[in-house]
Amino acid sequence: MSEKNIFDEMLGTEGQLRAPYAEFNHWFEGEDPARLRAKQREAEEVFRLMGITFNVYGRTEAEERLIPFDIIPRIIAAREWKKLSKGIEQRVRAINAFLHDVYNRQEIIKAGRVPREMIANNEAFLPQMLGMTPPGGIYTHIVGVDLVRTGDDDFYVLEDNARTPSGVSYMLENRETMLQMFPELFAKNKVQSIQNYPTDLRRSLAACAPAACEGTPTVAVLTPGVYNSAYYEHAFLADQMGVELVEGHDLRVVNGRVCMRTTRGYKPIDVLYRRIDDEYLDPLSFNPDSALGVPGIMDVYRAGGITIANAPGTGIADDKAIYSYMPDIVEFYTGEKAILKNVxxxxxxxxxxxxxxxxxxxxxxxxxxxxxxxxxxxxxxxxxxxxxxxxxxxxxxxxxxxxxxxTLSLSTVPIFNKAGLTPRHVDLRPYVQCSPKGINITPGGLTRVALKKGSLVVNSSQGGGTKDTWVLED
Amino acid sequence: MLGKTANGLYWMYRYLERAENTSRLIETGQRIGLTRTGADDDEWRSVMKTAGVDQGYLATHDDISKDDVIDWMLRSKDNPSSVQSGISTARQNARLVRTALTHEVWEAMNGCFMAAQKTLARKVSERDLPTALGLVRQRTALVRGATHGTMLRNDMYNFARIGTFLERANATARILDVKYYVLLPSVFSVGSSIDNVQWETILRSVSGRGGYRMVHGNNTNPRDIAQFLILDKRMPRSLNFCARKVLDNLEHLSSDYGIEPKSLELAKTLVSRFAHNDIDVIFEEGLHEYIQSVLQAFSDLGRQVEIDFRFYE
Structure with a gap:
């Protein structure tokens, strides 16, 4: 069933069932394919009714698409995950240290490990961030590290998404859907829970509150608006965290704080989880035509009046040109060799x-x-x-x-289609939360799968689907 | 809560209510068409006027035909008050205020939208009209039921309700505004068959025939109908009832927020006006003028709510 020489996470390279899939396979073989097909359709209905859709840019508003969901989970063993999460933590720590260094003393440049022009001439580098330290010293409050696998023990980092990684709502909804459709699977397999992600995120963001914050930090999610392709996710996260979902026109600077217009008047925000790009954040500092951001927010930020998550200027760390320096960057700041491989x-x-x-x-x-x-x-x-x-x-x-x-030969995980189980290439995006209290990695992440045979493109905008991702308990 | 969220909730429920009211008007129009001959165009014209969609229709159509009117009121995307547009707008607002809604309410609203999209995808034949309208009524009722059964009774709920009742009051007032002449001690001989049909039209458009009979028996006359639709405190679509509901919600908001907004004053004035008005006096002073001034008062109240609670910048 598996393509030659390509590592299938269920069947390896030799067609031998791998251990993490043992229980699942046992269940699957006892299932009626017709029932599973009906379940797959049912899942789609659930997604549509719940409005778990994304908007496609350049289309009319009516065009809300579903990301195809495949019911075969991607299963990772506890031991595999331990190593992965150690590697992710190391990498995220290094990225934070790198960002602080790049916007302050620039020692990595002085040491000759990263060329100056690589930073200075980079569009993602924000001179406005020079000489300042964000509250708690955290730049990348949320990171989504894109990983691919090529063999039993071979994981590569494809990309460090250190700006505003998306997709976490699919991670959570995929699990929710699986729990509803196949509760019996979770009785047999001990799958590590991911449901605390929103609560943890709120706590993690609150732990990064600025000096100006009094009492319990007020957190809000900033969205470009209802027509944005990821609007569903923005609303979902605000809802699950129990915080306000704001747009630029709900916000204004009042008495040195960024405030939201509530039915009772203007109320200060302490931590803003923004889902808009740097250049739209503040028309006074960046793109003057931006109507999405808040005029003056950068001044408030620099004065310690608000925490912006992720910090402006983090793009310099996940830039594809900087990527090639990541092994050096990890070593420079942690004194250790990088655990995760770079392509x-x-x-x-x-x-x-x-x-x-x-x-x-x-x-x-x-x-x-x-x-x-x-x-x-x-x-x-x-x-x-x-x-x-x-x-x-x-x-x-x-x-x-x-x-x-x-070209890496990405691993495959079977999808369930007309032919039964059919291998398709996948990647993995685990989600990481950073605060002064520590780094928290949710066990699992978003598995994206290229639904077309042989395709390596997993992006949802280009016909990719998603799977529930299980990390088994020890 | 955000001013924007209050605004979104308010309009979500206004548009939901509007979709429902429009579907009721279509049903009435079709029913009248079936039970009488002649003067059909006039009836549809007045139905459209009541829904406030006559100008838009005349600007895009050469003449009034039943099929075109029904399509305009039911499905047209060019008509912002068509059933289809109303449901889409309500759902779009629901997406905007997704975080303020319970899962049940969101799913009911999204389900309503999906069902309407499907049923109203193509022109609805006269034969299928009752089913389509029934579906709209059922689906919107489901949203209201989920709202009632699952939403916290806080400021969000109050804004949702204020939207509902301002829209409803507006709909009832418009029916009276367009049809007031039917209720005047008129040139027609009272009790003639034309009158009876017209009166029934009015009651039908507010789903009020059963209620009216319970209160007034089979004695259908203009004075009692006007009394029922304007002043009756038990009739859930009467102007008095709607005004009282809005006042209730504003009182909750005011005590919750510890403020005395101007909109509260306007609502109090409106309610006390209904409390002191006698239907005979209303007829004496002129039913039409009275309805006009009430319509204005409701509209002012709505605008004041938007200002008091910072719906916009």
Missing amino acids: PTWRCSEAEPLAYVLDNLSDLVVKEVHGSGGYGMLIGPTASKREIEAFRRKLKARPGNYIAQP
Whole structure:
């Protein structure tokens, strides 16, 4: 069933059932496929009724799409997870230290480990953040680390999402749906709970309250609005945390605090979990045309009147060009070797790597440094000659805009379709919360799955689906 | 709570109520059409006027035909007060205030929207009309039921209710405004068949026939109908009832917030006006003028609520 040489998380490379899937497989073999199919349809109805949808940019408002949900869980053993979470924690710690350093003493540059121009000329670098330390010293309150697996013990970090990682609502709703549809599975498998994520998040954000906060910190979620593709998630998180969901026009600076317009008047916010990009945050400091942000919020921030989560300027840490320096960054700040592997990366800004990339386009994945969502990239092995030539021209015109990586043979996990169990490539995005009280990693994360046969693109905007992700107890 | 959330709740329930009222008007219009001959156009014209959608219709259609009117009032996306538009707008507001709603309310609202999308996807034939309208009525009632059964009785609930009753008062007042002449001691001989049909139209449009009979028996006359729809404290769609409900909710808000907003004063004035009005005096002073001034008072009250509770910047 598994493709040759590709690691299937259920069946390995040799077609032998792997231990974490033993109980599940036993259950599955006793199930009637027709019943499961009916359940799969039922799940879709539930998602639609609950409004768990995303809006597609550039479409009319009526276009609310479902992210396809597959009922076969992705199962991770306790031992595997322990190692993973240690690696994630190390990496997130290093990212925070790196951000503080980059916006303050810049020792990593002085030590010659990261070139100055890599930082100074980077669009994601915000000079407005220089010389300030956010409340509690935390930059990345929420991180979603994208991981891929290529073998039994081989995990790679694909991307560190240190700005505003999305998808956590799907992690939670997928579990909720599985619990409702197949309660018996959870009686047989001891799956680590993820349901405290929203409570933990609120606590973690509150622990980062600024100096100006008096009493219990007031937390709010800032959304670009109801037409944003992730609006459902913004509303979901605010609802689950029991905090207000605000938009820019609900906010204004009053007496040196950022306040929200309530039915009783203006009330200060202590911690703002913003789901809008840096450049829209404050028309006075960044994009002057932004109607999404709050005029003057950066001044309040610098004066210690509010915590912005994640901090502005964190993009410098998850930038694809900086990514290639991550092993150095981890070592520089933690004094340890990185536990999680980095994908070998060629920086097209440098002459020698560029020459190699141009010679090997058909074997490589080439990505835009600032791209996201799987757009603007070339997947060499599946691209046509014409696509490769077109990309070659783009690459030559602006080499600094690209990095290249080998195509990894991502692991597969079976999905349930007409043919029964069918292997499809997956990735994994665990979610991490940081506060001065510590780093908290929710066991599991969001498993995205490429539903098309052989496809490596798991992004929901391009036909990817999701799965519930189980981390088993010891 | 956010001013924006209060605004969203208020409009969610206003539009839900509007969708329901419009569906009731369509049903009445169709019913009248079935039971009498001639003057059909006039009847549909007045139905549209009551719903406040006649201008929009005439701007986009050459003549008045039953099918076109029904479609305009039921499904048209160009008509913001059509049943379909009302439900979509209510649901869009529900998405905006998702965090203020219980899961049950959200699911009922979203389910209502999904069912309406499906049923009203194509032109509804006359044969299927009763089913479609019944579905709308059922689905909107479900949202109201979930609201009633699951929402905390706090400020959010009060804003939802204020929206509901201001919209309802507006609907009842408009029916009276458009049809007032039917209730005047008129040129028609009282008790003629035309009058009876017209009176029944009025009661039907507010689902009030059963209630009226319980209160007034089979004696249908203009004075009692006007009394029933304007002043009766038990009739859930009467102007007095709606005003009292709004006052109740504003009193809750005021004591909760520890304030005396201007809207509370306006609501008190309105309620005491109904308490002191006698139906005979209303007729003496002019039913039409009276309804007009009540419509204005409700509209002022709504605007004041928006200001007092910071719906907008």
